[in-house]
Amino acid sequence: MIAISQSGNYFRYLVWVPSEGGPLIIKFGQIKSPADFNFKNGHFTSILEQIINETPETSPRFQLSLDNQNIFISNTNYNSEEFMEWQKNQISDPGFESLYHTFSYPFSNNNMLLNIHLNKELKSHILDSVQDISGELRAINIGIFSAEIGARQWFHANQLESYAVWKMGKNHIDQLLIVKGGEFQSFVTFKRLKNSVKILNNIGSTTITETMIQQIESWVNNDLDEFIHIECVFVYSSEMNAKDLKKLIEAQINNVTLLNLFEVLDISTEEKINPIKGATYAEMGVGFRGIDV
Numbered sequence: 001m002i003a004i005s006q007s008g009n010y011f012r013y014l015v016w017v018p019s020e021g022g023p024l025i026i027k028f029g030q031i032k033s034p035a036d037f038n039f040k041n042g043h044f045t046s047i048l049e050q051i052i053n054e055t056p057e058t059s060p061r062f063q064l065s066l067d068n069q070n071i072f073i074s075n076t077n078y079n080s081e082e083f084m085e086w087q088k089n090q091i092s093d094p095g096f097e098s099l100y101h102t103f104s105y106p107f108s109n110n111n112m113l114l115n116i117h118l119n120k121e122l123k124s125h126i127l128d129s130v131q132d133i134s135g136e137l138r139a140i141n142i143g144i145f146s147a148e149i150g151a152r153q154w155f156h157a158n159q160l161e162s163y164a165v166w167k168m169g170k171n172h173i174d175q176l177l178i179v180k181g182g183e184f185q186s187f188v189t190f191k192r193l194k195n196s197v198k199i200l201n202n203i204g205s206t207t208i209t210e211t212m213i214q215q216i217e218s219w220v221n222n223d224l225d226e227f228i229h230i231e232c233v234f235v236y237s238s239e240m241n242a243k244d245l246k247k248l249i250e251a252q253i254n255n256v257t258l259l260n261l262f263e264v265l266d267i268s269t270e271e272k273i274n275p276i277k278g279a280t281y282a283e284m285g286v287g288f289r290g291i292d293v
Contacts, residue, residue, distance in 0.1 A: 002051065003287025005065040005146065007238035007280075008170070009033050011047050014284050015055045019266070023288065026268045027054055028281065039070075039122055044129040052133060060135040063287040065146035070122060073187075075203040076104070076113040107204040108183035114203050116142060141286035143167070144175050144187075147259060150285025151234045154264045155257060158182065160231045164212060165259070167282075168237040168245050173200070176216075178208055178230070188213070192220055192244075219251065226254040234259040236282035246276055 003014045015027040031050050037043045052060050101120055104113045123140070130137045141149065144167045151157040151165055162180040169175065172192040178185040186204030190197050190213060197217045202209050211229055218224040227233050236259040237245040249258055260278035267273075 001063070001287060002055065002060050003063050003065075003284040004051070005238075005281070005283035006067040006070070007143075007283065008067065009035075009037070010238075011051075012281055012284070013051045013054075014261075014281060014287065016265070016287070021266055024266050024268055025262075029054065030280075039125040039129070042129070044126065045132045048129055048133050048135065052135070060133070062130060062135055062137050063139045063141070063289070064126065064137065065141045065143060065283040065286050066118075068143045070118070071142055072117050073203070074115045074117065076115055077111055105184060108180065108185055112204060114184065114187060116145075139286050139289065143283055144177050146284070146286040147234075147236060147282040148177055148179070148285065149289050150261060150282055151259060153285060153288040154261050155232075155234065155259070157232065157234065162230050163232045163234065164227075164230050166216075166233055166235045168235065168239070168242060168248070170239055172244070176209075176212060178204070178212060180208070190216075192216070195221055219248065219253070222251075224251070224253055227256070231255060232257055236260075236279040237276075238280050238283065240280070242276055242279070245279065249275070 001016055005012050009032055010030050011033060012030045013028065014025060016023045016025045018024070031047055033047065034043060099120060100117045101123065103116045103118070106113055118140070126140070127137060144165055147167065148165045151163065157163045157179070164179070165177045167175040174190055174192060176188045176190065184204060186202060186209045188202040188209045189200045191200055197213050197220060199209070199213060208229070212227070215224055215227050233256050235245065235248060235256055248256065258275055258279050259282040260275045261281055261284060262273040262278040263275070
């Protein structure tokens with residue numbers, strides 16, 4: 001099984017096989033994509049060829065996590081199926097449904113849907129590249145949502161009443177996904193400033209978002225010992241030089257966990273993985289959906 005995550009100019013991959021002790025990682029690495037990378041010009045086929053040349057699989061099966069730049073996100077307020085259908089007809093471009101796949105996820109107790117829109121042509125190009133190397137695409141997911149699967153599969157976050165996944169991004173622009181009672185509560189994009197935090201976009205509960213953002217702002221000002229009203233915050237970054245992530249981990253906040261899959265999965269080599277580097281693979285979660293770890 002081969003999990004792939006796209007983040008910026010890099011594709012990271014991880015090859016694993018089942019074993020008596022659970023998934024066993026036999027190969028992992030990253031490939032830098034060309035500056036003019038585009039899924040429709042054959043570049044992705046080349047990326048896949050480089051990956052399978054490093055693996056023993058003859059009929060490779062892939063799970064792919066795409067960078068957020070390849071999708072767009074919206075939200076829909078609703079209180080009935082009839083209203084949702086009416087609103088969709090009001091706001092949608094007539095040709096929208098012919099161009100995009102839309103996947104909708106409910107938020108708890110606030111009559112709102114999170115909508116992820118994936119271009120159908122893009123998906124077709126991805127499938128073409130996978131078929132070019134005689135492979136099979138098992139699943140497509142997106143960035144932090146794939147990491148949330150990882151939090152459940154690797155660290156058993158689903159056994160918690162509440163948790164959050166915090167992605168620390170480039171230029172201090174971060175994402176936060178909050179889950180309570182097994183349901184999404186909010187998805188927020190925010191920017192960390194010198195002494196404060198600015199919310200750029202929020203979908204879901206404003207109350208829980210504001211509480212979390214206030215606490216992140218306290219950390220920015222070096223004044224946080226523990227997140228309250230949330231059992232655990234799983235944190236990661238896809239950036240190679242994640243100084244802020246290192247600072248957060250070194251702060252030893254009581255209920256912050258680095259989303260480093262190498263901490264919990266077995267590796268077939270003796271290679272030592274730097275934990276911060278290990279966290280750049282957090283968006284591999286889609287590759288372990290439904291797997292007992």
